[in-house]
Amino acid sequence: xxxxxxxxLIPTDFVRKMKFYLTSPQPCPYxxxxxxxxxxxxxxVDGAVNLNDSLTRSGFRRSQTIAYRxxxxxxxxxxxxxxxxxxxxMTRRWKRVLARNSALERSPTTARATREQFKLLKRYLxxxxxxxxxxxxxxxxxxxxxxxxxxxxxxxxYRNRIKPGAEDDGxxxxxxxxxxxxxxxxxxxxxxxxxxxxxxxxxxxxxDHVRLASxxxxxxxxxxxxxKGSEKMGYKxxxxxxxxxxxxxxxxxxxxxx
Numbered sequence: 001x002x003x004x005x006x007x008x009l010i011p012t013d014f015v016r017k018m019k020f021y022l023t024s025p026q027p028c029p030y031x032x033x034x035x036x037x038x039x040x041x042x043x044x045v046d047g048a049v050n051l052n053d054s055l056t057r058s059g060f061r062r063s064q065t066i067a068y069r070x071x072x073x074x075x076x077x078x079x080x081x082x083x084x085x086x087x088x089x090m091t092r093r094w095k096r097v098l099a100r101n102s103a104l105e106r107s108p109t110t111a112r113a114t115r116e117q118f119k120l121l122k123r124y125l126x127x128x129x130x131x132x133x134x135x136x137x138x139x140x141x142x143x144x145x146x147x148x149x150x151x152x153x154x155x156x157x158y159r160n161r162i163k164p165g166a167e168d169d170g171x172x173x174x175x176x177x178x179x180x181x182x183x184x185x186x187x188x189x190x191x192x193x194x195x196x197x198x199x200x201x202x203x204x205x206x207x208d209h210v211r212l213a214s215x216x217x218x219x220x221x222x223x224x225x226x227x228k229g230s231e232k233m234g235y236k237x238x239x240x241x242x243x244x245x246x247x248x249x250x251x252x253x254x255x256x257x258x
Contacts, residue, residue, distance in 0.1 A: 018041055018042075018045070018051075019041065020039050020040065020041045021039070021040055021041070022037055022038070022039055022071060023037050023038045023039075023040065024037070025037050028072075028075075029132075029133065029232075030077070030078070030227045030230040030232060030233055031075070031077060031227065031229060031230060034072075034075055034077075035072070036070060036072050036075075036078075037070070037071050037072055037073075038068045038069065038070055038071055039068065039069050039070075039071040040066050040067060040068035040069075041055070041066070041067050041068075042065060042066065043062065043065050043066060043067050043150050043151065044065040044150050045150075048150040048151055049150075049151050049152055051067075052067060052150075052151040052179065052181070053181050053182050053183070055067045056179070056181055056186055056222060057183070057250075058245070059080035059245035059247070060080075061080070061188075061224050061225065062149075062151065062179060062186070062188060063145075063188075064144060064145055064148045064149070065148055065149075065150055070225070077227050077228060077229065077230075078225040078226075078227050078233075079225060079226050079227075079228075079244050079245065079246075079253075080222075080224065080225055080226075080244065080245040081222075081223050081224075081225070081226040081236055081237075081242045081243065081244050081245075081253065082184065082220045082221060082222045082223060082242070082243050082250070083206075083210055083220060083221040083223065083239050083241075083242060083243075084219070084220065084241055084242075084243055084252075085184075085210055085213045085214050085218065085219055085220060085221060086214075086219060087241050088210055088239070088241070090207075094203075094207055097199075097200045097203050097204050097207060098204065098207060100199045100200065100204075101196075101199055101200075101201065101204040103160050103161050104158045104159065104160060104161070104173060104174070104204070105158070105159055105160070105161045106156050106157070106158055106208055106212070107156070107157045107158075107159065108154045108155075108156055109154070109155045109156070109157055110154075110155070111146050111147065111149050111153040111154060111155055111177070112146065112147055112155075113139070113142050113143040113145070113146040113147055115139065116171075116172050117142070117146075117155070117157075117172065117175050118139045118142045120172050120174075120175065120191060120192070120193065121137070121142060121175075121191050122137070123193070123194060124191040124192060124193070124194060125137070125191070127194040128194055128197075145177070145189070146177060149179070151179055152179060152180040152181075153177065153178065153179050153180070153188070154177075154178050154180060155175055155176070155177055155178075156175065156176045156178055156205075156208075156209075157172055157174075157175050158172070158173045158174040158175065158176075158192070158205070158208075159171070159172060159173055160173060173192060173193055173196060173201070174190065174191065174192030174193065174196065174201055174205060175190065175191060175192070176189070176190040176205050176209070177189045177190070178209065181218075181222070183218060183219055183220055184213055184218045184219060184220030184221055184222055185209050185212065185213050185216075185218060185220075185221050185222065186221075186222035186224075187205075187206065187209060187221065187222065187223060187224070188224075190202065190205050192205070202235075203235075203238070206221070206223070206239060209221045210239075220243075223236045223239070223242075224236075226242070226244070226253075228257075228258070237253070237258045240253075240255075240258075241253070244257075
């Protein structure tokens with residue numbers, strides 16, 4: 001790790017105010033035979049809320065107390081994307097996803113890790129991402145992921161709407177760790193009961209964030225990085241129209257780019 005020369009990576013006003021660092025090259029988790037590097041900065045500082053807002057608008061992503069962005073010289077496949085809420089269309093496909101999950105209710109909770117959340121996360125990781133970088137997480141690691149947020153963060157829990165006489169125990173069905181920004185919602189991480197994959201639960205939570213952002217008058221839902229050719233990240237291009245950060249500004253992601 002070394003201090004980064006960020007003149008071509010970060011807007012000039014940030015360079016004057018804080019230090020950015022470059023990671024050492026590591027195998028890319030998304031594309032085979034590629035190496036990745038990231039530029040990052042510490043968010044555990046005064047003014048973290050405004051700083052995170054600004055960095056997110058500059059293509060950064062938050063993880064715990066760190067804001068990072070890919071800085072790979074030979075590859076630009078990781079591209080920060082966001083949904084334009086006003087332009088987003090609820091197609092027949094998305095309406096079917098919403099209908100399949102209509103029994104679920106979203107509840108905002110304080111960003112504090114719970115054992116119920118962690119148990120569900122472990123199930124999700126073991127079945128959906130076996131052998132991934134997070135599968136060895138323990139509850140203290142999850143607590144660091146959730147509790148350490150220095151910005152405005154909410155855990156949205158999804159549970160079945162309990163009807164009179166129903167036997168549902170109200171168990172957690174899914175959860176989304178979400179940063180609330182001045183101009184939108186940033187989905188940091190989400191997970192759900194693996195058996196709900198048949199109901200497109202992951203897509204449902206994205207759609208529900210679009211609905212919530214619209215209700216709150218927020219123009220964007222930030223989805224993090226889209227990686228063309230990556231099974232893990234390529235799904236994000238389904239949520240058209242998307243905007244992509246091209247290094248200088250946000251612009252519509254053209255169909256031919258997808």
